Amino acid sequence: MLLRSLNPLAVAQGDDIPDAIRIGDTTLSRGDVLGAATSVAERVARADRVAILATPTVTTVLAVVGCLIAGVTAVPVPPDSGPAELEHILRDSGAQAWLGEAPPDAAGLPVVPVRVHARSWHSYPEPPESSIAFVLYTSGTTGPPKGVLISRKAIAAGLDALADAWQWTRNDTLVQGLPLFHIHGLILGVLGPLRIGSRLVHTVKPTPAAYAAARGTMYFGVPTVWSRIAGDPESARALSGARLLVSGSAPLPVPVFEKVQELTGLALVERYGMSETMLTLSTRADGERRPGWVGVPVRGVETRLRDERGGDVPHDGESIGGLQVRGPMLFDGYLGRPDATAESFTDDGFFKTGDVAVIDQGGFHRIVGRESTDLIKSGGFRVGAGEVETSLLGHPSVREAAVVGLPDPDLGQRLVAFVVGDDVSEAALIDHVATELSVHKRPREIRVVESLPRNAMGKVQKKQLF
Structure with missing residues (x-):
């Protein structure tokens, strides 16, 4: 059951945690999150789809969790969206209201407030696992952004597979400062701690000094973050007491991997995924970590390489092919785009990622880049x-x-x-x-x-x- 551990944070199953979530200077307990998010759920329960301006605030977290409780689909919107992008997302998604704050130039939709100090203990039935939790919009590099439909079932499968790969438990404290409109910062970085029961510290901005001060056991960052940490030896050394340093969302340069390892004594965990698939590949907490390689399939995932004619590409660590993946954390298609959805899947259910990769004999994957540009x-x-x-x-x-x-x-x-x-x-x-x-x-x-x-x-x- 996604919600029982995702938003109530297992309050009924164990003691409350007074510092379950800290974002900037605001700290909420598990009970705070559950009570405030349930209050949000009461205000949006009759909606089908709402837009959330995904600023790095507790308001965003409560809005998202409130939608999960009520079974309402959330549409996270990048705070820096330009007018054309914003108009496209709102029109394409069919969002009926803004939940929380709205951007100044987003006239036309009502705004439903999120009150951080409100509390409700109303009980909602668990929505069907097949229901859509999010519409996440792609970066739009090949045209207008497409709405990616992500179900509750996919989120649960993806997070549980990562808990297995990274040995992620309630005893961890995750530190991250990533945007909350993306798989990395929102689903992995917020819903992951909520489902697993670990603490979360969101630093608002992912600066080396903020990461160093947080004293976590797990850290999430994109390569730019790790590059800056590698250039700040004092902050880097402060991370040496962590259990896992995780890099994703873009390729990590090998020199950055090596410098961070030299300063912290920890080899970074690299992983691979995208909005449509969540995370399908990762090096493991208990396995090899090879610079430039993103590891092996997480639990439940199958991968393969195909050449331009659809033939098999050997797993020899050298031959390049188009990467295809299949697993329970894949998306349910593109909103209103059955043509694009059909083109993205093979007849036997593999998703064509559009990335090219090599796989070695041991199943380790290295991403070469995008098929269209790399x-x-x-x-x-x-x-x-x-x-x-x-x-x-x-x-x-x-x-x-x-x-x-x-x-x-x-x-x-x-x-x-x-x-x-x-x-x-x-x-x-x-x-x-x-x-x-x-x-x-x-x-x-x-x-x-x-x-x-x-x-x-x-x-x-x-x-x-x-």
């Missing part, structure tokens, strides 16, 4: 942008790197690297890659830029580099 066909060779970027990041002059394939009349596509760094020498970087990797994987051109375009989760937006 699988580069140059001179008859298939090159994964990710391994070229990893090589570039190993050079002392490079802080950030993104590799794309640009049209070339001779090669089909030529490898072009956009780098952020100091005293960058084009010839030195090209030679560096050619020495570490096959010669055909070397960039043909290096472009030095001040910064790389990234989204809120730290992912490089390569379409903006073309």
Whole structure:
């Protein structure tokens, strides 16, 4: 039962915890969350779908949990949404009201307040496990954002699989400062502690100093967060008493992995997932952690690689193929987009992630990148942008790197690297890659830029580099 442990936080099954959730300067007990969220549920119980401006506040948490109690579908909205994106999400989702605060330019929908100090102990029946808990919107890199339908059953299966992989228990304290409109920060980072019964500290912003001061046993961060922590040795060393440091939402550069390990004594746990699948791959708390690799399937997940003709790709640690996944935590389709939903699944129920990967003989996975931007066909060779970027990041002059394939009349596509760094020498970087990797994987051109375009989760937006 999702709600019995997800929002009541097992209050009826054990003692209350006075510091169950801390967001910024606000702390709530388990009883506080249950009572206030039930009060929210009473105000929205007749709605079908409501929008939540997903600011990093307790108001957002109470709004989400209130929806779960009432069986109302929540639509988390990024606080920095532009007018066009905001209009699309509200229109496409069919949200009937704002729950909590609303953005200044979001006229037209009523606002239902969330009162942090209100309390109700009304009892609601558990909604069907197949009911939709969230409509989460994709980043919209290939068109208008699509609404991803995530059921209660998928959330429960995904969180329980992670509890198994990470040995996550009620004794943990999770620290994170990630956005609350995404799988990583909201479902894993808020609903995970609520379901499992562990404490949560949300730092509002994921700064090295805030992470160091939180004194948790588990930390979630995107690569940008870990890069900043690696650059702050004092804060990094303060994390050495933790049990797990987890990185996701974008590829973690190997040099950052190595620096964090050097400073903390802990090898980062890397994992892989997306809005449509939640987390399907992870290194395990009790298993190998290999820089640049995202581990093995979590409980209940099957994976496979397919070539362009739909054939099997060998699991030899080198051959690249399109990654397909199947498991109980997959989404229920795209809202109002049966065509896109059908195109995303195979006849036997595997989801085509759009990512390309390699799998070794032991089942370890390495994500090469997006099939649309990171699988580069140059001179008859298939090159994964990710391994070229990893090589570039190993050079002392490079802080950030993104590799794309640009049209070339001779090669089909030529490898072009956009780098952020100091005293960058084009010839030195090209030679560096050619020495570490096959010669055909070397960039043909290096472009030095001040910064790389990234989204809120730290992912490089390569379409903006073309």
